[in-house]
Amino acid sequence: MKPDYAKEEILLDPKRHTSICLTMDWFAQKAFYPPRFGVKVTPLINGEQAFGAVYDAIEAATRSVDIISWGFDPAMRFKPGSDRIGELLDVRGRHRVNTRVLIWKNPLANFVENTLIGDGLAGSGGTALGSGIARGRAASDRERQARHVLEFRRTVHQEELIKLRAGKLPYYGTSGYRYQQREKELQAILVEVENQLNGRGGYNLLIGSGAPQYSPQDEEYTREWFRRIHDGQMRNVEFRTRDFSTELPLNALLRGPQMLTEKGRLSTLYRLIRGEAPDTNFAHMLLLTLFASHHQKMVLVDYEDTANAVGFVMGHNMHRNYWDTSAHLYHDKAAGRSPGFGPWQDLSMKVQGSVLHDLNHNFSSAWDRETFWIKKWFTDGLSEQRDAINPEHFKSAGPTMAQICRTQPQEGAETSILELYHKALGNVRNYAYFENQYFRYPAFARQLRELAAAYIAKGREQDLYLFVVTNHPNDKSFSSTTYAMLQELGQEQLMPQAQRTLAEDMLRKRSELAYLEANPHRDPYVQRAQLNRADVLKREIAELEAKGITPEVEERLGGLKPEDIPELGKPKDGENDDEKPYTLKDIPGLKVVIGTLTTCTPEPGSPLFEGETAQFRDIYVHSKLLVVDDVFSLLSSANINTRSMHTDSELGLAAPDYELAKRWREELWGLHVGKSFNDSGGMCEATENFKFWNEVMDKNWKRMGQNKPLEAHLTRFWDVETPYAKAVD
Known part of the structure; x- marks a missing residue:
């Protein structure tokens, strides 16, 4: 199938057309799929809604169920008290529903995080080490x-x-x-x-089957499920895994003609070396290439029945730690979560209408790519079987015009998600809202800062507003890109541990440089080496200065130990509780507020009983959403990092739809902050919301210092854990 999205010319006749209405361009020009009309999009906020809707759709399926995910746990229950998802698929298969499950699997990556709980190294049912060849047994209690x-x-x-x-x-x-x-x-x-x-994480990675360590029965079930599926003992249920290939002649011999057009790891590395991804060093490029993942998440139900077909574009993986309610309760048991998982913030959507044609193409082409090449001699691929179904066969389901977008290195190196982010951020007139697991792509921050500067140069007085909900990096391997993102926005002081690392490095380099300049060696050869080293030190000092390590930062943080940093945010004796240990820079024309999510017990807004104190726990943000100006929204599987924009496969849906964008903003900000302010026209009142976000975060800062329940879940981004190190994500 060739891309069918091309530029269209509209000829205007002044005698016939008395007026025209122009809008900004919100769609990707280089996407494989075109914008589609007549689409209905239903937001699904958090796992209770998302998994519940997917379960209902699969349970009602009569023709087919197609699943793509990064990870899959057959013992997971999509609804509390329901059948396991593996049991549901088995039952639907016995009712002649053709079910296909396609999951990413990389044996080396499984040692870090097991995407297939209980599958085993070679599908034998067991751990990533391949245990469980004999009949599976429940682990110890x-x-x-x-x-x-x-x-x-x-x-x-x-x-x-x-x-x-x-x-x-x-x-x-x-x-x-x-x-x-x-x-x-x-x-x-x-x-x-x-x-x-x-x-205590809920999953064993290398012990037992990799299944939930607090549920021995589920651990045994995962082993048996994968053993049955690989032995062909389930009717009408097929399971396949996928990974990226390396373009070698042997691959073409084993996998057939499709390898002639497929792009693999070497092509990705070549693109990165040519400079496709900014702010990426060569070591980073190698890691991104070697460990690229298939990160898409989608479900397509009854595609052949175009009148009743339904699809899901998801941020949720099919692992039980992704299930949570929107209340994000502190205790797992009270929240209905499996022990050891959560709290968890995540977003998906249900879609109906003509875009299902594109979801099918994305699934079918990926499924056929993993078909053993000899099998292709005797049966048609899924793409050929469904080739007669066209977008026109789907009745109009709603008022939305939407576009399926991807990062897909295997098919022409598509990066339409990246194109849409740049286009949407270039269109900002009022506010942009990121809710994302990571915040690590400095080019987006630079684009907003430069856009604000351009508005000022044109005489605009109104500020742009950037609202962000994300996580702390919490790992030194990811800190440099987050730090660079924050620095572009004048927020780098919110990472004091990273600044402390840089300040210590600055002090060492200044000390060494001062010693070399004060003590030149008599031997001219040694002195030349000293001068060369001094030049290197001067360049490195200039780089540190460019990262915001000023004399003030050196003096404030340079002498502190890592364990001293968490104490910075705590009130000192005689100090105003409202004082903060940071000074954010003012970016002309751009107001920035960056938050994280935290839950507490008692719940936010609750009173304390006599003698009681509150306890706090981070809510992990896994969402991947962009909203701009109550006009445009993009929900995808893509994180704000180089990996998702360039090297992993990702899937999303973009829509310039006022009702949808406003619904995302109002519902999410209502959950996180307590309310969302609109102007007299019903649009986002960004100035008032910015003020309210800061007020809530400041109150929560104070209340956490006093061990009192939070006002709402939103807390200020304040990373006291992560030292500075080059990103490897």
Whole structure:
């Protein structure tokens, strides 16, 4: 299939056309798929909505179910108390529903994070090491029992601390040494218990089957499910994995003619070397190429029945840690989550109408690519089987005009998601909203800063506003790109640990340079080496200065140890609680606010009982959404980083639809901040929202310092954990 999106010329006759209405261009010109009319898009916010809708659609399927995902856990329950998804697919297959599941798998990457829970190294059913060749057995209950013990300890010591602070333990009194000593002991115990509970990931990666460690029965089920699927014991259910190839003659011999047009890792590396991705060094390029992933997530149900077909463009992976409610409760059990998972913020959408034609092409071409080449001699591929179905066969489902967009290195190196981001950010007139797992593509920040400067140069007085919800990097491997993004926006002081690393490096280099200049060697050869080293140091010092390491930063952070940084945000004796340990730069014409999400117990807005203190837990943001001016929205599987924009396969849907964009903004900001302000015309009042975001974050900063419940889930981005290091994502 060739791309059918081309420029169209419209001839205007002044005698016939008395007026025209022009809009800005919101669609990607280099996308494989064109914009489609008559589309209905339904936002699905968080796992309860998203997985529930997918489950209902699969349960009602009569013809086919097509699934693409980054990861898959057959033991996951999409609805609490429902069948496992592996059981549901098995049942639909027995009812003659043709089910196809296509998941990314890279054996080396599985040692870091297992995308196929229980599949095994070679599909044998077992761990990434390939265990479980014999019949699977449930793992020991030891992990689950250990977690129950920790939860019991937490409850007991929380109750004791509440009674102590309420003066109900006369043995310790209401003040004095014994009281203070016991309070500190209980606080330390609770911190330790909470760290152990939160630090225990729900999945075993290399132990057991890789299945949830707190559910031995599910662990056994995943092994048996994959063993059955690979042995061909499930009717009408097919399962395949995919990865990127390396363009070698042997591949063409084994996989057939399709390899002649497929692009693989070497093509991706060549594109990166030629400078396609800005701000990327060669080591970064190699890692992105070797460990590129298929990151798309989509579901297509009953495509052959065009009157009733439905699709899903998803941010959610089919792993149980992606399931959560919009309440994001602190405790897993209260939230209905599987133990050890969550809280989790994520977004998907249900789509109907002509764009299903493009979702089908994306699935069918990927499915056929993983068909064994000998099999192609005897049967038609899925693309040929469905070739007679055209976009016109789908009735109009809604008022939206939408475009399926991708990052797809295998098919002509498509980067239409990147094109749409640049186009949308270039169209900003009021505000842009990023809700994304990562915030690591400095070119987007530069584009907004330069756009604001261009508006000022043209005499515009109104500011642009940038609202961001993301995560802390929390890993040194990802800090440099996040830091660069924040620096472009005048926000780098929100990463004090990274600044401390750079300041320490600056002090060392200045000290070494001063010594060399003060102590020239008598030997001219040695002196020449000293001069060369001095030149290197001067260049490196200039680079550090360009990263915002000023004398003030050196003095403020250069002498601190890593463990000192978390103390910066805590109020000191005699200090105003509202004082902050950062000074954000003012970018002319651009107002920026960057937040993260946090939950607490008691819930945000709740009162405290006598003697009680609040506890806090990060909400992991996995969303991948851009909203611009209540006009345009783009939801995809793509993160704001080089990997998603250039080297991984990604999938999304873009729509210049007022109702859809406004719905995303109002519902999400209502969840995160408590409310969203509109002007008299019903559009986003960006100035008022910017003020309100900062007020909520400042109140939450103060309340967290006082161990009181939050006002809302939104807290200021403040990364006290991540040192500075070159990004490898």
